[in-house]
Amino acid sequence: MQIGTAAEASGVSAKMIRHYEAIGLVTSGARRTNNYRDYDCRDVHELQFIRRARDLGFSLQEIKNLLDLWRDDTRQSTSVRELAARHLSDIERRMEDLRAIAGTLSRLVDSCEGDTRPDCPILDHLGRRAGKARRPIDVE
């Protein structure tokens, strides 16, 4: 099948398939006489694997490692588990960062009247002079 069909079947855009080939994530497969790339169902399967790993937020480098493990019948599941666990804790760290930001933002938004007047605790917070002397937010 052509790249467009493989893209459709795998959920990976043709553009991305070519890119993954260029960076060596997937192997450069067969070409037809017209120089068109040719894919079979195993290629599509591999692209689906990539797609799902992307959906779980794995980086392309991590996916490369996952693919290597997937292809290796003698792999040890602990390798996969460690990779996934590292990724999970990375995600959890990012969630924690976002949680902190969301908390601050939420308090700021709540403390702002949001009317036609210029006074705004949000800008006060961003523009406060160094040193925590003033406390622009005090909504509890």
Next chain:
Amino acid sequence: MQIGTAAEASGVSAKMIRHYEAIGLVTSGARRTNNYRDYDCRDVHELQFIRRARDLGFSLQEIKNLLDLWRDDTRQSTSVRELAARHLSDIERRMEDLRAIAGTLSRLVDSCEGDTRPDCPILDHLGRRAGKARRPIDVE
């Protein structure tokens, strides 16, 4: 003061200050006779504003808008509030995405033995054939 001092005082690297100038986020200020950029405390204050907005995850475009509002004495606080609220809901959406990913990953990691054998529900999940016939995860 020189750019290095302003960087130190504001928490924005000299590299980034030049970049922010290049993209018009901060105005191209005065230069000394030796062509060195010259900053005063108001410039540093503005950089601190940017720094704090960055810490809250605002994009440079959003910061540009925030700066414009900050400088405008006739602003309406509702404009700031709306901008911040939009950003907040964006953050919350990203958190939700991460939460979903973390949930799946967590179940997968838990379901994997993580030993020397090759069997791995994580790889099974990523490489499963389309259609939800098989259910590689069943840890409840």
Next chain:
DNA sequence: GTGCACCTTCCCATAATTGGAAGGTCAAGC
């Protein structure tokens, strides 16, 4: 006057994806 720390501009790299240009290929319909 030599060295070191600072400054300048310019180019490049990252990560993942997309957009687009310029051109080749193929099948359908007239």
Next chain:
DNA sequence: GCTTGACCTTCCAATTATGGGAAGGTGCAC
């Protein structure tokens, strides 16, 4: 046979925010 449109090809560039580094100028201290 020729056109049209939908494919495909490669290559270049933009995105976002930040950093690295080269090549060269400046200033101060010893």
